[in-house]
Amino acid sequence: MDLTFYKYHGAGNDFILLDDRAGKLADRLSPTHVARLCDRHFGVGADGLMLLRPAPPEFDFEMVYFNADGSGSTLCGNGGRCIVRFAADLGIERDIYRFLASDGPHEATLTPAGDIALGMADVETIREVGADYEIDTGSPHYLRFVENLDTVDVVAEGRALRQSPPYRDKGINVNFVRQRPDGLDIATYERGVEDETLACGTGVTAAAIGSLMRRPNIPDGPFLVPVQARGGSLSVSGEKQNGRFTNLQLIGPATFVFTGTISL
């Protein structure tokens, strides 16, 4: 089978996008196919693969996400922003895009600066693990705040945490975060890629929430946290109220890279 694919990235988190509006691809793509397509030596190369599929009439499409190792995954924030750009490039024009993902409905808009702002589900459960945090922003994230990102071996330390007994079976994404006076720096080890990626949208969202949790003197109300990932700049806006985080938006670039055809 010949497959036309589209490659996008969001701050260096890169994805293969497939137009499955006809709804025929999902049954024909095995985890082995996905892993081969995402392979950086033998395939197109990507951190993940997404299908843009038909959805009930109140939605513009459904997003189905797979990690690079072929595993079906939970939400991908950068993927959500890229699939909205893909929908716009396919000619689906909306002021507000509405789509279904693994964690439920999402809304997204194109910002005047040309970025994609993706609405994220509310977060109210935050687990403290010593000085670290576990936060689910559609995908599970472990956050460790550090003084200096340059001295962290992201792959070795991230993998050790991800493979530790509490997380070995279900997996977790591991984020190392540095708090600056005016924002955050982040490096992420991603489950399902089993390596460091250049950015992770659900991780960036978790980091913004964690940075507010660890500074209880910051008053409740609206916030905007700029986050510098290895592959680009993102920001997270929302409202903090009594330990609850609502109206969350993940904002950043989503960029078309190239298209092509590959035999499965």
Ligand SMILES: N[C@@H](CCC[C@H](N)C(=O)O)C(=O)O
């Ligand atoms: N890169 C993503 C997260 C993708 C899912 C993750 N690898 C997992 O399995 O939890 C993002 O931008 O959020």
